[in-house]
Amino acid sequence: MRALQIHGLTKTYGNGVQALKGIDLEVEEGEFCALLGPNGAGKTTAIGIMTSLVNKTAGSVAIFGHDIDQDVIGAKSCLGLVPQEINLNLFEKVQSIVVTQAGYYGIPRRQALERAERYLRELKLWDRRDDIARNLSGGMKRRLMIARALVHEPRLLILDEPTAGVDIEIRRSMWRFLRKINDQGTTIILTTHYLEEAESLCRHVAIIDEGRIIVNDPMSQVLRKLSVETLVFNLAEAVDGVAAIDGYAVRMIDPTTLEADVTSDRGVNGLFAALSERGLRVVSMRNKANRLEELFMRLVDSKEERGEHTAVAGR
């Protein structure tokens, strides 16, 4: 069963902005899918259409087989949304927000109270249940929106930048939590600008750019496409310069730091051998950028080189 099926989806806003230019996307049940793209790419617009918050211009969307034109109630029942912008009633109490949301999904009050307690505890908000939402910190508000999105136990959970502005400790605990509910069978679609987050959580990646899907593949396959990685070496002793190493583009950043481009067919062994041969002692090594990040930048860069940025090309 497909959790999500999108065909030929377009969206032109009232002001003439064409936010989606015909996207096709399918997400299998049980998948953990990253939806990536630069600012203004159309991620939130696509999510808005899936969740009935934005009217589409053309195309079709089905959630677990429920087409949003024919059976929107069926589609909505399967969905939980954590929006990008805070959309809480700031004067309502934390617990009441979650219980009310359950009520809108038709969950009787007793059961709603039980579930609200479960999810508020999971997201470490139970102690704050009697606070009004305004008194929560930004990260707590995001967690509250997650609890609210889960209270009806949706089969497909969509999170639009849930970890923006969340501290590292909470972010890790959110990751653990999302992995857990994904393991329990919830399909998840996640947008984020932290690419290491996408790399560590998601098994599938879709990248949207300027309203078009430019990548839509399993994560492992996407990462394999990355033929060149840049590694950074920290040296024990300062050097004046490095002679060229055959097959590797090596640059000196400062006397104790070197940078080298390594292609996947060569690997790093040869590079280490060459460095040792020259008597250079490497203290530590890291990737210059997260791998997904590097790929992402290349996709955007290559597009610029090809002159696909109309604004640039036109002038």
Place this chain on the structure above:
Amino acid sequence: MTRIKQNLVALNTLVLKEYHRIVRIWVQTLVPPAITMSLYFVIFGNLIGSRIGQMDGFGYMQYIAPGLIMMSVITNSYGNVVSSFFGAKFARHIEEMLVSPMPESLILIGHVAGGVVRGLLVGLLVTLIALFFTDLTPVHPWITISVVLLTAVVFALAGFINAVFARKFDDISIIPTFVLTPLTYLGGVFYSISLLPEFWQKVSMANPILYMVNAFRFGILGVSDIPLGRAYLIIFAFIIGLYTLALTLLKRGTGTRE
């Protein structure tokens, strides 16, 4: 079957939420109309009214009491829906309802019910205040109750439509100030239209609020400037028209979806 049960839970949730909102901010929702109406009773009813003499065979205080009750019901049922629904749009928690499987008709009915609750609560409060000044024993209790209830529905619906179109806070006070208040003041709250020259009587007949106020007054005092049947007809026509319009707007996503 389960769908119906779920819808009932959803509607109940929304109505309770609206009710809690009214009670939570009672200083904004219940106190101001009580104060304003007390002033009306003291100044118009007591001080000035004692010089006016009889109106349609009733003391002035007794004559305006039903009008003032209706005026507060109208303002408050309208005001509750317009501020609650616009507030939800503005702070975006309206999305809690829009993403849920709750049908549009229930979103509308729930808000209207909230407006009716506030209208009737305030109406009751004003009635209690009125009882300090005059005697009000409805001659036709069922007419009294049905008219006040249906009128509250009309203006709750109107408030909803106002909120749908509103984009900024100014937009939710324009209609009440420039349309609702003048129509209410000219709608026979303070006088019988038989006092007006014939031409202005005719003009007044175009004001729907006149019918509602007079039908309510007929329920309490047994006198009216207009035929009762026509009043009910107008009220039902407004309910059907406004409900259809509000639901169409909501389904189309006007003012709620991009």
